Each structure stands twice: as structure tokens, then as C-alpha cells.
Amino acid sequence: MITVAKTHKMFIGGAFVRSESGRTFNVTLAAKSVAKGTPRSRASSAPGAALLAPRTAASAPSATLSVQLGRASGKDLRNAVEAAEKGFGAWQKCSPFLRSQILYRWAEMVEGKREEFSHLIESAILDRHASSSKVQRARDVSAEIRNEVGAEFERGLASLIYFAGFCDKFGQIVGSLNPVSGPFHNVTFPESVGVVAYVGLAGGPPGQPGKSNRSSRNTQATRTTQSTRTTQSTQTTRSGKIHKLSKSGEPSGKLGGSGVGFGELLCDLAAILASGSAVVALIPGARGIFVNTLGEALATSDLPDGAVNLLTGEVEEILPTMASHRRVQALSLPNRGGVLTPGSILVEAKKSAVGNMKRVVGGHRGEESMEHLMEYSEFKTVWHPSAI
Template sequence: MARIEILKTYKLFIGGQFPRTESGRFYALKNTKGTPIANICLSSRKDVRNAAQAARKAFGGWSEKTAFNRGQILYRIAEMLEGRRDQFIAELQAQGVGKAKAEKEVEIAIDRIVYYAGWCDKYNQVLSAVNPVSSSHFNFSVYEPTGVVGIFAPQNTSLLGLVSVLMPVIAGGNTCLVLASENMPLCAITFAEVLHSSDLPGGVVNILTGTNKELADTLSSHMDINAIVYGGEDSEILKSIQENAVSNIKRVIVQKKDWVKPDSQDLYMIIDTQELKTTWHPIENIGGATSSY
């Protein structure tokens, strides 16, 4: 008798743990032939709340890690993903992606993580500044993470879109909650397992599954979320997100790119969820004009 396969339960990823949605609801994900392949958690408002709380709790620790250390952890994510290559390819195929395309998508995703891992301790060097003010002060500007970011992952890819919008956010020291692609959610949860096994502190990335329609309002009007990255393509939802963002002046960043292309990754995507901080301090000038060096 053939062995009975163990099927995976797809759950949420909140605060470094894998809970089911507190609402107990799910939606059935079907393959292209219409056969159900998994039950996906239909997250509720309370799941958003829990994820936002976990992200806020993790923010201090993650943003204060050294840039070098963040780079190490991101690189570790790439290592873990590389080791699970086949699993992701299979999941992509199950969601209707052809084999060659699926392989390419996973490879680009891995490389993209390595790309952003490298940026962690470099973006501030490239884009910060010492500003030559015309008074006796030392003045410099550096980037700091915006805070907790709500991410709407691109809908038409299961893994690459998610990785492409997520990595620049956490490379820059933000924490986040991600709403996975509605139609292609499988890789998001499996990717959570990758994150879980790669030294990323719990709560830095929180992944929810469910519908944009139901969760967009809660997420975009949440007072403790500082920015929204919108990777979807629904202009109605985007508009309501932008309107809701007003509640606490969230920064809303729209990321719409062809994620397979090499130029869909760059330094400025990190800067999108950064705040520039400028610091002044007096410079003592002993003796002034009479001093000689």
C-alpha cells in the first residue's frame, strides 16, 4: 500500500509563531483544474491587530541591531530559502506556474534577498550626508526606519513579489505585517517557515492570509502602523488605503514593477520606508582666528 502523504496546514505567522486565525475561518485554495489544494486562513481584524502589536514590539530590537547583523540575518534567509528551493518550486507549480518559470522565480527571489542583505550596512553610507552649514555646528543626516509597515504583497506572484517588497522594508530596520497574495498564498506561509529558521527575531515579519477587501481598511487606518507599501493593482482599494492613511499621516508607497526584471530592485526601495534624521551639534573653535594647527 502506498504511503499516505502528510498534508500541510497553512497557518498565519505572528510574533514568530504559527497561530490559526483567531476567527476560525478559512477559504479553499484550488489549483487550475479546480481541485482544492489547501485551506487558507481567512484573517480577521483581530489578526491584524495581533500582527501589528507583534511588529511594534519587535521594532526596538530589530531597528537597533547593528546594520551588519541585519545583513547577516538577511543572508541567512537566503541560505534557508536555497535549501528549500524544490519545495517552493513545487508550490508555485501547484498554484499554476510552469516549471521553468517557477524555477526562475525562486532563483531570482533568493538572489534578491542576497542583494538586500548586502545593502543593510551600505545604504546609509551612500545616501546619508554631512551638511556644511554656515555656522559653527556639525550637521549630519542619516536614514532611520519609519517604524511598523503594513505591506500588501503583489497579487500575481506567490513568492517573488512578496520577497521584492518585503526585503527592502526589513533591510532598513522596519518591522512589518504582510498580507499575502490572495490567489497565490501558499509560498507566503512556507516563506514564513524560512524566516522562522533564519535567526530573524519573532515579530519582525508577520504574515497574514485573507482578502484585501476585508483587511485593507483595518490595516490602513490602524494608528500604530506608520507606513503602507501597496503592491497590488486595485485602484479602488489603493484609494481607500490612501484615504485611511490620513488618520495618522501614514506614508503610502505604491510598488508596481515587473518583479522578474533586474531593475525591479534598487537602493531607493529601501529609502521608501526610511525617515531622514538631521542632527546638529556645536563645534567648539578654540581660539578662533588666532589658533594655528
């Protein structure tokens, strides 16, 4: 039978669209056999591992699938921001409890696409291993990769459920009734920041794209060691990576690179949605393969159109427009710690974000924590006299 391949599209305003520019770039996926029977978790993978036949993906790299991803233009980004403003309004109208239910439904829809996502995650992981020139011994690597795929998927799913349950709770934790001196009722509570532009670059050091940490404590540990270890040369390498992407003028056609991983991506999007904000996310380079399927899950989650918008393309091309767009209230950049290279694309983005005083956030990306969600919140304080 002839396989029916899927056309990958971006997800803007609840619709599946290709770039208005008509431009695409090519990405290579792993052969499909591997994803089947991906274990639910590390624990259950051990006994199940023996049942799985030696897989073809790692041993026979020729059995791959090529897809064309849309290369978003500045116009696509502006359309997405417009959609996100509408989506934000609709998302705001949902009660926090309803947002909880919708996020949980999103998790249900992601679960339903476990096989498809596992295939995409595996493609990303295989490519990363290839690019880090790790020796691949077919059988061992297969087991290892299978575990990794399962863990990455579970991590993403768990983050959705974690933040689904947070929508109607964080306000009670961080809000306050302030005992002012005087006859006044005075309360402080969080409000959503608005439209968030999210750049799907991984925060970790090169070679570990998408690596992030479940517990907040771990995150800090990593960050601290990172910054203490950071030397001038590694800094250069990091920004060099981005420059490479930009100089070529083409998005990286290879998987991995510095794109965000599946688990972290879901975690970050869920945190933004749980705060009540709307998002325009660019998932750059080859990690854009997640976009179409994620869009399908979102489109069937009762999420208002435009609350999440997913673009594929190139950071160099889209980030400057994101950073300078006046209808965007927050810019989420990967947390790379320490001093950034002057003139690098991230520094230029931070500078241009100052135009409308966007909140530049991202320090807690990948974390299942309230601090992560609070990056996308503002505090409002309301006074009223109290008298008879």
C-alpha cells in the same frame, strides 16, 4: 504510504497561528511530482529538460491537493501590528551588519526549501495560465513552466541576497555631512520608518500578476507604457478585479488572481527588512500558500520574532484596518500608476492612511534598487555645536 499533508498557518510574532476567527478558505495546489528536479536556472534547464519525464500536473489536473488557508480577521491584523512593534524594537537593536547576516541566513533557509517553494510557485503559475485560458499542450507547457518556476524562485532568492548586502551600505550612500555656515557639526542619515503594512497585490496589469522587473530602467519603461496606454476601460477592469474579490465576500480560492508573485514578494519583504523596518504583510487569496513555508524559513533565520508577520485572507477585509491603524507608519500598496477609480478600495485606503499621515509607498516594489529600500526610510538631521 499515506501522504502527510501540511497544515498551512499564518506567521505572527514568530508563532504559527490560525486565524483567531477560526475561518478558512480553500486553495488547490498542483500535484507534487512537478517540483522535483526543478532546474537551478534557465541556463541549466535546457540540457536538463530532456531528463524530466512528462509531468502529470498539467496533463492530469485531477491530481491536485487541497489546502485550507486561514482567513485573517481585523483582530489578527491588530495582533500582528502589536507583534510588529515588538519586532521592530528588536530588529532596531540589531546592527545593520547583523541584519545583513540574518537576511543572508534567510536566503539560506529559502534555498533549503527550494523543492517545496518550487511546488508552490508552480501551482501559482499553472493556475495563472489556466485562468488566462492559455492553451496547454502538456509537454511544451511543462518545459515552459519549469523554466518559469526556476526563474521565479531564483529571482526571489537573488533579491534576498541583494538586499542582505545593502543593510549596512545605503546609509553611507544617502547620508550626508552638511557643510552648514556656522560652527556646527551637521549630519543627515536614514532611519527606518517603523511598522510597514504591506498589501500583497501585484502591481502589473491584470493577467500578469507578480510581474515585476529586475532592473530599475525596465520598471520605468513598463510603468510609462502602462500609463500611456492606460485607458478608462482598463482602469475599470483593474479596480473591477478588486471589487469582484470584495463583492464575493470570499477570498479568491483560485491561484493567481491579483496576488503578488513569489519573486516580487521576497524582494519587497527583503527591502523592508533591509531598511530596518518591520512588516505586517497580507498575502491575499490563493497566493497565501507561500505564507506557511516562508514563515518556516523566517523562523529559522535568527530574525527577531515579529519583525515579519504574514497573514492570509482577503484584501477587502484587512486593508481598511491596515490603512486606519494608528501604530502603522507606512502602507505599501501596489503601484498601479495613473488616476485611481474614485471610491475604489485603494483610494479609500489612501484616504484613511491620512489619519496618522502614514507614508503611502509602493512605487518601487519588485525592484532591486536603493530607491525601493529608501521607500521605507526617513531622514534624520542632527546638529551639534563645534567649539573649543
